[in-house]
Amino acid sequence: KQEVTQIPAALSVPEGENLVLNCSFTDSAIYNLQWFRQDPGKGLTSLLLIQSSQREQTSGRLNASLDKSSGRSTLYIAASQPGDSATYLCAVRDNYGQNFVFGPGTRLSALP
Amino acid sequence: EAGVAQSPRYKIIEKRQSVAFWCNPISGHATLYWYQQILGQGPKLLIQFQNNGVVDDSQLPKDRFSAERLKGVDSTLKIQPAKLEDSAVYLCASSGSGRARRYNEQFFGPGTRLTVL
Numbered sequence: 001k002q003e004v005t006q007i008p009a010a011l012s013v014p015e016g017e018n019l020v021l022n023c024s025f026t027d028s029a030i031y032n033l034q035w036f037r038q039d040p041g042k043g044l045t046s047l048l049l050i051q052s053s054q055r056e057q058t059s060g061r062l063n064a065s066l067d068k069s070s071g072r073s074t075l076y077i078a079a080s081q082p083g084d085s086a087t088y089l090c091a092v093r094d095n096y097g098q099n100f101v102f103g104p105g106t107r108l109s110a111l112p
Numbered sequence: 113e114a115g116v117a118q119s120p121r122y123k124i125i126e127k128r129q130s131v132a133f134w135c136n137p138i139s140g141h142a143t144l145y146w147y148q149q150i151l152g153q154g155p156k157l158l159i160q161f162q163n164n165g166v167v168d169d170s171q172l173p174k175d176r177f178s179a180e181r182l183k184g185v186d187s188t189l190k191i192q193p194a195k196l197e198d199s200a201v202y203l204c205a206s207s208g209s210g211r212a213r214r215y216n217e218q219f220f221g222p223g224t225r226l227t228v229l
Contacts, residue, residue, distance in 0.1 A: 004154070032216055043116075043203055044155070044220040051216070089154050093216070099145065099168050100218065102154030 002027045002094050004103035012109040013080050021075040021106045023090035028068045031093040034100065035064050035075050038087045047075070047088075052095075080110040114138065116221035118204050124227045130192040133224045137185070137206030143167075144181055145218065146189050147203040155203055161187065191226075199228045 003026045013019050023033070032051045036044040048057045048064040050073065056065040063076040073090055087107045091100035117136040125131050137144050142163050147155035158177065159169040163184035172179070176195070181187040191198055201223040207216060 034218065036220075041225070043118075043222040044205075044218075046217055046219060049217045091154075091218075099157045099160050102147075102156070104152070104154045 002030075002092060002101045004090060004092055004101050006088075006090060006103035006106050008106060009104065010107040010109070012111060014111050015080060015082060017080050019077050019080055019108070021077070021088050021108070023073040023075070023103055025071045025073075025092045025101075027094060028071050029095045030068060031095050033064075033066055033073050033093070034091050035062075035073075036089045036091065038089060038105070040086075044089065077108075080108075082110050082112045084108060084110040116204055116206055116219055118202075118221035118224055120224055121222065122225050122227075124229065125194055126229050127196055128193040130190065131194055131226060132188050132190045133202050133204075133226075135187045135189070135204030135221060137187070137204070138219055141206035141208050141219075142184070143207045144187050145205040145207075146179055146187070147205065149201045149203055149223070151200070158189070194226075194228045196228050199226055201225050 005024045007022050030052050034049045035047040038044050050057045050066045061078040066073045087105040089105040091102045093100050119134050144161045146158045148158050149155040158172045159179045160167040161181040164181045179189045203223045205218045205220045207218045
């Protein structure tokens with residue numbers, strides 16, 4: 001059974017700093033991995049999706065990498081801004097089923 | 113393009129009462145998901161539909177939860193009777209179908225926050 005963990009659970013960084021969020025999964029037979037952002041009281045907003053055959057995806061200040069063999073993905077956020085404050089979740093879709101398994105999220109506070 | 117719509121946004125009920133949530137996915141999306149998100153945790157899949165057929169409902173508490181997707185478009189999720197531990201946000205998501213990358217991305221609605229007293 002796939003299990004997804006995210007470390008750290010919470011993170012505070014001053015504005016302008018670069019930061020890395022980590023996502024680990026136990027079963028490397030994945031179809032793809034998706035990073036989401038969730039603001040308090042809101043639904044999830046898709047940030048990046050990486051197919052299993054890809055190493056990384058980039059969108060603006062965001063870069064997500066995938067290392068299937070080690071069961072890890074990282075989300076890199078460049079030059080953090082107060083508007084980046086949110087909870088960031090990763091979700092893994094495995095090759096056996098169709099559904100996503102979510103991590104618990106990392107709560108980011110980007111301080112002005 | 114309109115996003116995933118959900119209603120109501122908030123619902124407060126007493127235990128043992130019934131409640132229903134509604135979801136309208138993005139137009140043309142064949143796959144629809146219902147998730148339960150307990151405070152401080154990631155979403156947990158309850159049920160997944162492909163068109164109007166169930167693909168996965170292995171984590172749906174079938175003694176009290178039911179869901180349907182008539183005509184392969186809108187979907188409703190029902191809880192009857194509700195328990196205190198059902199207090200959570202219920203999220204609906206949809207995605208397209210096919211192997212192309214653009215079909216794999218999930219898009220979420222704003223969720224329904226349920227409080228069971």
